[in-house]
Amino acid sequence: MNKGLLACLFVVLAASLLLNGYLFLSLNQAVEIAAANKASLIQSSANLNSYNNVPASNEHSNQRNNKHNAVTTSKVGTELENAPQVAEEYVHELTLLLNSGNYALLKQQLNSALQQFPTDESLLLLEAELIVRTQPLSDALIHFHDLAELSLSPASNTKVDKRIANLYNTAQDELSANGQWDLLANLNEPLFQRVPDSRQYTLQLAEAYARQQKITLMEDVLASLSYNDNQANAIRNIAYSESNRDNQSGADERIANNELLGNDVTRVALLRDGDQYRVAVKALNQQADMVLDTGATTTAITTDLFSRLGGLRRLTFIGNFDVNTASGTISAPLVHIPTFYFAGFRFDDVSALVLPVDALPSADGLLGMNILGKFDFSISPQDSELALKVREESKAP
Numbered sequence: 001m002n003k004g005l006l007a008c009l010f011v012v013l014a015a016s017l018l019l020n021g022y023l024f025l026s027l028n029q030a031v032e033i034a035a036a037n038k039a040s041l042i043q044s045s046a047n048l049n050s051y052n053n054v055p056a057s058n059e060h061s062n063q064r065n066n067k068h069n070a071v072t073t074s075k076v077g078t079e080l081e082n083a084p085q086v087a088e089e090y091v092h093e094l095t096l097l098l099n100s101g102n103y104a105l106l107k108q109q110l111n112s113a114l115q116q117f118p119t120d121e122s123l124l125l126l127e128a129e130l131i132v133r134t135q136p137l138s139d140a141l142i143h144f145h146d147l148a149e150l151s152l153s154p155a156s157n158t159k160v161d162k163r164i165a166n167l168y169n170t171a172q173d174e175l176s177a178n179g180q181w182d183l184l185a186n187l188n189e190p191l192f193q194r195v196p197d198s199r200q201y202t203l204q205l206a207e208a209y210a211r212q213q214k215i216t217l218m219e220d221v222l223a224s225l226s227y228n229d230n231q232a233n234a235i236r237n238i239a240y241s242e243s244n245r246d247n248q249s250g251a252d253e254r255i256a257n258n259e260l261l262g263n264d265v266t267r268v269a270l271l272r273d274g275d276q277y278r279v280a281v282k283a284l285n286q287q288a289d290m291v292l293d294t295g296a297t298t299t300a301i302t303t304d305l306f307s308r309l310g311g312l313r314r315l316t317f318i319g320n321f322d323v324n325t326a327s328g329t330i331s332a333p334l335v336h337i338p339t340f341y342f343a344g345f346r347f348d349d350v351s352a353l354v355l356p357v358d359a360l361p362s363a364d365g366l367l368g369m370n371i372l373g374k375f376d377f378s379i380s381p382q383d384s385e386l387a388l389k390v391r392e393e394s395k396a397p
Contacts, residue, residue, distance in 0.1 A: 091122045098126065101312070103134050121156045128163070136331050137171055137319030138190040145194055171319050172204060178351055178370040180297050181211040183321050183334070192221065203231055210239035268343045268386040270379070277379065279367060279386065282341040284309050288364035292386070296368035300353040305364045309337065318351065325359045342371055343388055
């Protein structure tokens with residue numbers, strides 16, 4: 001029995017020695033790993049310092065830090081510490097968020113990233129693009145003008161200047177071509193205040209006022225130019241010719257009504273809904289039911305129809321604009337619909353505002369004057385019918 005007890009004690013002692021040896025080796029390995037991690041952390045810090053090489057004043061850094069609240073995620077912290085190499089990949093991932101429309105997450109991660117890299121030009125430009133997608137176009141353009149005043153690299157300055165020109169000219173051409181003078185004025189008013197010496201903003205704002213017969217506002221804007229300025233006087237001529245046209249509107253309306261009796265008149269059935277009329281249209285390959293709205297300068301679609309049309313994968317984004325709805329002023333995206341069908345007519349590149357469904361709960365959108373204005377038209381309440389005749393200036397040459 002004593003021999004058995006001794007054997008057991010020997011086994012326990014051997015096991016204890018083996019366990020202690022294993023723990024000793026594990027402890028040494030842990031120390032080595034900790035030392036390696038410390039060295040890696042020091043190297044990451046060195047990389048971080050070398051990456052933050054964009055010149056900026058202390059005042060600018062403080063303003064940036066105050067502006068961007070830190071919402072740190074493990075992904076942001078891990079990837080940004082490995083800058084500069086991984087930072088480029090991280091900016092690429094943020095760009096994917098922008099392109100996929102995940103604006104809330106992008107804003108969160110940009111805020112955190114800009115806390116660590118307040119002068120990184122890639123992040124600053126990406127922030128500006130986020131503002132283009134989520135705020136009124138005038139605010140986005142003002143933000144780009146603010147960027148242009150920073151000490152950016154020549155390459156980034158060129159990008160900013162080109163982006164300002166592209167965003168503005170695209171919207172300007174679109175709104176002018178469709179006679180959306182109210183939206184054009186809303187776009188140019190803040191820009192005129194921000195860059196009062198810009199001849200382009202001055203003339204475009206003055207013309208938007210002239211087209212709306214806001215003579216006093218037009219003259220206030222043109223006061224910054226010479227009274228003999230040829231372009232300024234051309235805009236004045238537009239205002240007064242529009243005024244004369246309005247004085248003849250009664251006669252023009254009678255002529256239009258008589259002309260609507262001809263053979264080249266298209267008649268469209270309307271569905272009466274209270275004090276509104278609804279009409280069938282087709283946008284791309286989607287049938288839609290729209291409210292006829294002669295008081296709307298711009299056609300509008302609901303967010304539901306926007307999604308059915310494929311969103312920004314198939315529609316071109318122009319910019320966001322402040323518009324008035326029954327529930328108040330909202331910022332709505334303006335988009336291009338490539339093909340639009342109404343009353344048997346096809347229209348290419350139709351601009352439309354995207355409104356929340358609750359703004360138009362019983363329809364897919366509003367048919368505005370950027371479509372209806374291409375016709376002389378009259379509504380017959382008795383027959384619930386819309387008579388249309390293409391205006392001469394709308395006909396192809």
